[in-house]
Amino acid sequence: MKLLSLHVQDFRNLAAVELAPSPRATVLLGENGQGKTNLLEAIYFLTTLKPLRAVRLAELVRFGAEQGAVAGDFEGPGGVRRVAVQVAAGGRTATLDGKALGSGARLDDYFEGLASVCFSPDDLLLVKAGPDGRRRFLDRAAFNRWPAVLGEAREYVRALRARNAALRAGPAEVEASFREPLVRAGARILVRRRDLVAELAPRLQAAFAEISGPAAPEAHLAYRAAGGVDVEHPEAEVAARLAHALEARLERDREKGFTSAGPHMDDLVLALGGKGARLYGSQGQQRALVLALKIAEIENLRAALGRPPLLLLDDVSSELDPAKNRFLLGYLAALPAQAFLTSTDRRLIEPAAGPDTAFFEVRSGVVSPLVS
Numbered sequence: 561m562k563l564l565s566l567h568v569q570d571f572r573n574l575a576a577v578e579l580a581p582s583p584r585a586t587v588l589l590g591e592n593g594q595g596k597t598n599l600l601e602a603i604y605f606l607t608t609l610k611p612l613r614a615v616r617l618a619e620l621v622r623f624g625a626e627q628g629a630v631a632g633d634f635e636g637p638g639g640v641r642r643v644a645v646q647v648a649a650g651g652r653t654a655t656l657d658g659k660a661l662g663s664g665a666r667l668d669d670y671f672e673g674l675a676s677v678c679f680s681p682d683d684l685l686l687v688k689a690g691p692d693g694r695r696r697f698l699d700r701a702a703f704n705r706w707p708a709v710l711g712e713a714r715e716y717v718r719a720l721r722a723r724n725a726a727l728r729a730g731p732a733e734v735e736a737s738f739r740e741p742l743v744r745a746g747a748r749i750l751v752r753r754r755d756l757v758a759e760l761a762p763r764l765q766a767a768f769a770e771i772s773g774p775a776a777p778e779a780h781l782a783y784r785a786a787g788g789v790d791v792e793h794p795e796a797e798v799a800a801r802l803a804h805a806l807e808a809r810l811e812r813d814r815e816k817g818f819t820s821a822g823p824h825m826d827d828l829v830l831a832l833g834g835k836g837a838r839l840y841g842s843q844g845q846q847r848a849l850v851l852a853l854k855i856a857e858i859e860n861l862r863a864a865l866g867r868p869p870l871l872l873l874d875d876v877s878s879e880l881d882p883a884k885n886r887f888l889l890g891y892l893a894a895l896p897a898q899a900f901l902t903s904t905d906r907r908l909i910e911p912a913a914g915p916d917t918a919f920f921e922v923r924s925g926v927v928s929p930l931v932s
């Protein structure tokens with residue numbers, strides 16, 4: 561699926577942008593704070609219906625405007641489709657070829673071929689920082705792999721909120737009645753994440769070895785479920801084990817007023833040579849692991865979808881050491897993907913540029929083509 565044209569209105573500081581991207585690399589250059597990331601965020605929002613940064617939807621609307629909008633024409637095997645999303649304080653509405661999702665257009669059709677992977681400097685902390693970021697990575701990657709995860713995750717969050725409220729206030733029967741939907745939705749997510757980790761682990765190992773050389777320790781990826789829930793079973797058994805963990809923690813959870821087992825408490829374990837990379841990896845190794853994890857996701861989607869996802873790289877080159885930057889840009893140059901890259905410094909991106917690279921300047925929310 562190729563993005564042929566992008567239309568952005570009143571999204572962050574972008575008042576009105578019309579852009580015809582390259583089928584390969586589109587480079588957005590500009591000083592700090594001009595709107596480069598906002599443009600990536602617009603594309604990410606359009607293709608995933610989720611904000612890139614954890615924000616309230618109202619923050620996406622340009623100051624002083626009532627609503628923002630992003631639309632794109634995508635060319636795929638079935639022809640050109642227009643996907644569009646409008647956002648206002650009250651929420652977002654998405655359309656496919658003018659038909660609203662839910663009434664006229666199906667979610668699956670909207671996301672058909674729309675996977676996009678973003679890589680930003682924040683991701684470089686994925687190994688080092690707390691489990692929230694790793695869960696977010698897993699959820700976004702699982703959604704890219706299986707778009708139905710969007711609805712499944714919502715169902716889980718709803719069930720979790722309801723059970724937490726019941727833990728705090730309700731009598732025992734009320735809590736029990738909320739536990740069953742939580743277990744069902746939770747087991748679904750556990751199985752999705754388990755399957756995803758199984759797909760990513762060998763790809764991560766291979767990419768890390770390529771980045772770090774033959775002398776480097778072996779990289780491992782594993783899923784760690786809170787409460788010791790063993791996820792290596794069929795879904796019904798995983799659900800039974802999650803239910804058991806919740807039962808065992810009921811008294812404690814009631815005292816604390818929240819559910820202490822389930823996918824919202826789990827973590828992704830990254831190890832090097834059998835030792836936790838978070839505690840024992842050097843800064844360089846941790847960054848190489850993150851790079852390998854992103855490449856693993858891209859390669860996995862490429863294998864599953866039959867083509868690479870849309871890539872959004874937000875100023876990553878300035879944060880990587882020269883060797884890793886060379887590796888990343890070499891990888892990108894060889895990948896038949898459509899990519900958007902931002903930078904304050906054209907020279908950092910130049911090694912990835914080919915004859916069909918399009919350069920744009922972003923200044924105060926205005927995007928203009930640059931003659932190369």
Ligand SMILES: Nc1ncnc2c1ncn2[C@@H]1O[C@H](COP(=O)(O)OP(=O)(O)OP(=O)(O)O)[C@@H](O)[C@H]1O
Nearest residue numbers: 572573592593594595596597598619620621622623
């Ligand atoms: N809702 C909004 N309405 C208008 N402007 C906004 C809104 N949200 C953020 N901005 C502005 O967008 C600008 C930041 O844009 P962005 O994050 O895209 O910068 P950037 O070009 O990627 O810079 P850097 O190179 O520093 O990452 C800031 O000036 C901020 O005030």
